[in-house]
Amino acid sequence: MSVKPSFDVEAITAELQQLLGDRLSTSQAVRDQHGQDESFHPCAAPDLVAFAHTTEDVAAIVSLCARHKTPIVAFGAGTSLEGHVNAIAGGVCIDLSQMDKVLQVRSEDMDVTVQAGVKRRQLEEYLRDTGLHFPVDPGADATLGGMAATGASGTTTLRYGAMRENVLALKVVMADGSIVELGGRARKSSAGYDLLHLIIGSEGTLGIITELTLRLYGRPEVEASGVCAFDSVQNMVDAVTLAIQCEIPLARMELMDELAIYAVNHYAGLDNEVAPTLFLEFHGTEISVAEDQRRFAEIADELGGKGFKAASSPEARKKLWQARHEALYAAKALNPGKKGLITDVCVPISQLAQSIADTRKDFDEHGIIAAAIGHVGDGNYHTTLWVEPGDDEALKTVIDASRRMVERAIAAGGTCTGEHGIGIGKRLFLQAEHPSAMAMMRTIKQALDPDNIMNPGKVI
Amino acid sequence: MSVKPSFDVEAITAELQQLLGDRLSTSQAVRDQHGQDESFHPCAAPDLVAFAHTTEDVAAIVSLCARHKTPIVAFGAGTSLEGHVNAIAGGVCIDLSQMDKVLQVRSEDMDVTVQAGVKRRQLEEYLRDTGLHFPVDPGADATLGGMAATGASGTTTLRYGAMRENVLALKVVMADGSIVELGGRARKSSAGYDLLHLIIGSEGTLGIITELTLRLYGRPEVEASGVCAFDSVQNMVDAVTLAIQCEIPLARMELMDELAIYAVNHYAGLDNEVAPTLFLEFHGTEISVAEDQRRFAEIADELGGKGFKAASSPEARKKLWQARHEALYAAKALNPGKKGLITDVCVPISQLAQSIADTRKDFDEHGIIAAAIGHVGDGNYHTTLWVEPGDDEALKTVIDASRRMVERAIAAGGTCTGEHGIGIGKRLFLQAEHPSAMAMMRTIKQALDPDNIMNPGKVI
Numbered sequence: 001m002s003v004k005p006s007f008d009v010e011a012i013t014a015e016l017q018q019l020l021g022d023r024l025s026t027s028q029a030v031r032d033q034h035g036q037d038e039s040f041h042p043c044a045a046p047d048l049v050a051f052a053h054t055t056e057d058v059a060a061i062v063s064l065c066a067r068h069k070t071p072i073v074a075f076g077a078g079t080s081l082e083g084h085v086n087a088i089a090g091g092v093c094i095d096l097s098q099m100d101k102v103l104q105v106r107s108e109d110m111d112v113t114v115q116a117g118v119k120r121r122q123l124e125e126y127l128r129d130t131g132l133h134f135p136v137d138p139g140a141d142a143t144l145g146g147m148a149a150t151g152a153s154g155t156t157t158l159r160y161g162a163m164r165e166n167v168l169a170l171k172v173v174m175a176d177g178s179i180v181e182l183g184g185r186a187r188k189s190s191a192g193y194d195l196l197h198l199i200i201g202s203e204g205t206l207g208i209i210t211e212l213t214l215r216l217y218g219r220p221e222v223e224a225s226g227v228c229a230f231d232s233v234q235n236m237v238d239a240v241t242l243a244i245q246c247e248i249p250l251a252r253m254e255l256m257d258e259l260a261i262y263a264v265n266h267y268a269g270l271d272n273e274v275a276p277t278l279f280l281e282f283h284g285t286e287i288s289v290a291e292d293q294r295r296f297a298e299i300a301d302e303l304g305g306k307g308f309k310a311a312s313s314p315e316a317r318k319k320l321w322q323a324r325h326e327a328l329y330a331a332k333a334l335n336p337g338k339k340g341l342i343t344d345v346c347v348p349i350s351q352l353a354q355s356i357a358d359t360r361k362d363f364d365e366h367g368i369i370a371a372a373i374g375h376v377g378d379g380n381y382h383t384t385l386w387v388e389p390g391d392d393e394a395l396k397t398v399i400d401a402s403r404r405m406v407e408r409a410i411a412a413g414g415t416c417t418g419e420h421g422i423g424i425g426k427r428l429f430l431q432a433e434h435p436s437a438m439a440m441m442r443t444i445k446q447a448l449d450p451d452n453i454m455n456p457g458k459v460i
Numbered sequence: 461m462s463v464k465p466s467f468d469v470e471a472i473t474a475e476l477q478q479l480l481g482d483r484l485s486t487s488q489a490v491r492d493q494h495g496q497d498e499s500f501h502p503c504a505a506p507d508l509v510a511f512a513h514t515t516e517d518v519a520a521i522v523s524l525c526a527r528h529k530t531p532i533v534a535f536g537a538g539t540s541l542e543g544h545v546n547a548i549a550g551g552v553c554i555d556l557s558q559m560d561k562v563l564q565v566r567s568e569d570m571d572v573t574v575q576a577g578v579k580r581r582q583l584e585e586y587l588r589d590t591g592l593h594f595p596v597d598p599g600a601d602a603t604l605g606g607m608a609a610t611g612a613s614g615t616t617t618l619r620y621g622a623m624r625e626n627v628l629a630l631k632v633v634m635a636d637g638s639i640v641e642l643g644g645r646a647r648k649s650s651a652g653y654d655l656l657h658l659i660i661g662s663e664g665t666l667g668i669i670t671e672l673t674l675r676l677y678g679r680p681e682v683e684a685s686g687v688c689a690f691d692s693v694q695n696m697v698d699a700v701t702l703a704i705q706c707e708i709p710l711a712r713m714e715l716m717d718e719l720a721i722y723a724v725n726h727y728a729g730l731d732n733e734v735a736p737t738l739f740l741e742f743h744g745t746e747i748s749v750a751e752d753q754r755r756f757a758e759i760a761d762e763l764g765g766k767g768f769k770a771a772s773s774p775e776a777r778k779k780l781w782q783a784r785h786e787a788l789y790a791a792k793a794l795n796p797g798k799k800g801l802i803t804d805v806c807v808p809i810s811q812l813a814q815s816i817a818d819t820r821k822d823f824d825e826h827g828i829i830a831a832a833i834g835h836v837g838d839g840n841y842h843t844t845l846w847v848e849p850g851d852d853e854a855l856k857t858v859i860d861a862s863r864r865m866v867e868r869a870i871a872a873g874g875t876c877t878g879e880h881g882i883g884i885g886k887r888l889f890l891q892a893e894h895p896s897a898m899a900m901m902r903t904i905k906q907a908l909d910p911d912n913i914m915n916p917g918k919v920i
Contacts, residue, residue: 108701109810152650174900180896186874187808188878191881192890192897192919193666221706288747380647414644416651417651430652433651434651448904
């Protein structure tokens, strides 16, 4: 689809100023800040940045832009990783970060309604005394609207699911400025087309999420941790597979490969054995957690585990997981001033060990040094490929490596993105992964956004 | 949308006969058998019944019908409950029941690919020796394609989710005869629009599901049961709420109200205490199940439970759950020759006790005798309103009662259908439940099926 529409910036500016007053910014600094996320994609500043406070604000801004056929990009915390917010066609950025109110917690129904700009950690803090928690944890302190828009997930998806499984209802502003309410608070429904899930993960290209109702969970009585090194990635994956087949209800199950462990040891002065290592978290009661730990230890012992270590007290748990927590800092410290291209393939778990081995071999052949860290229970892992800004040759090298990694993942029945989304960065891969579905995606985009004003140039 | 297209039956018959030979039926008996499901909606026979063996068969039949602008209705086991398969606009019924092959079980990835006509019990049988199982259990021995098409769920949804959460990938024939593959075998993906969930629950109005890849689970080491009567529905719901907040991982949690218990006692000569009763199932290891039972018993004791009874051996479990298993037979035996209108509201659990109480009061006021049975952990319950065929006055009485029940559920933040779908029976309620989303549903239907040939007159 074309991403270079023409529109009358001056006319829109005047109309938006009348609507929003000083909540409209034309300053270069604000525009630049809104023109990029945390990825390596170059900044593409919007022409204007509008700060919304209500769903009605968003609807009014979108109506106005629709009239002027002007591109609209929604912006939350700017923590996305595939250039989702970069305004590559210019236009109006709608900043939702000031829509940061937790509207209602319903303890009995275990759900909460929030404005789209509420951040993940803010919600956790808000829920602290309720005995409830919202478990989806993508790492970054993203807004919940952004997490829904990109179909985010993370370390706890194994147990609690991704955003897809934890959004009950949405309020969305569509491309014509209309406000729709999708889903509902009943825990299940077969009433009509599932438009809720069509919007989740649509990256602002079909509508803008302004309000969310999320599923909450009882905070576990006991949270405990475990760590286990293995003699090979294959044995580690076999242990993970067996643990899942045995329905051990693990809350987190994170992989770090040898290189990741080596880097963290070097950075943080740790002395972890340099071997593929699993970091585990168990949620339950004292008795059930002990049982889960015992069962996992048995499996690990059988399958090349080098001794399962467990911990329950907060201090001991922190120490046990230190390597995992420091991983990102270690990688950043080892690559000062560089930007990271973070890969995000996800494969059926039977293909995971081979996928990691092939990636390692490919990187070795091309002189790329990058550790693998992943959500091993889901078959999803990341490598960060570091590039000096301006070094076009190095950028080409890592983009090519990323492409080969994706091609191998798709050939193995996997996906180009487990949790980061398509944005700008993965549009070509979407075609390779879903060749027969692309026409249907385009039909739906065309039907719901005929003038292609909603985050144009993203996804499709 | 209009549901009375005109099309040339003779021409289509000739062309389909050439395509399918004796796999095309024009016999009145076969057509009648395909013109109704298990609901009270009157039979509406299709003009022709085509038996498909492959996805390519379905694509060829749909292409032909598309050319002739002829309605198409997909048919599996005919166990739906809202007139989903009734050919109210005539046309061609595509019977998928002979597409009954389990194509591939992948134990390591814990998934299975099946043709759409494979039935639930057939799959359970097929998986018996693998240590894996597919848990979605709507009661009826439906086809898996039909279960996905209607967004089915059932007694185990609390623990394992509905079809929505357990379909990984679909092969679908769209209205133009094209074949698309949606979703994938990776356990999570953020790649593009979620068309998989758009098709799940679309009731054959957007496309016809011909192949499914489903998520499997490890068969639990131990399955145990529990039963507990309560002094009131409110206390029972409070106990259920607390059990969920405490994250007790119950596999099934079924409610029978006093009237349901009374009917079963009468029918099967049982002596259950006539009180609202919970039927529970626990999945896990010996230690974890004992822990879960202990925790539930504690909660029940605190909240008006009349003594929690547990059982582990198959015989003792069967005896304990006998009332629940006999419930449907009891209801049918008490209403010989009658057809049932089965209601299906689902409300936030905080509203459940009141919803059941209001329903009971309404039924009493209108002289309706109908027990309530439900999946209490999801807030979903059913009542069966029995009507003598031909008794139009009685039919009007129960349709009115059903409407009031739905109106109260929607007012309480719930849905007109927790698991049965819209079909013919609930179209008007869909508008009431999702007023702001209806336009979007129509836009998508129009975009994907512009000639309205896919199961016309259903859903919207």
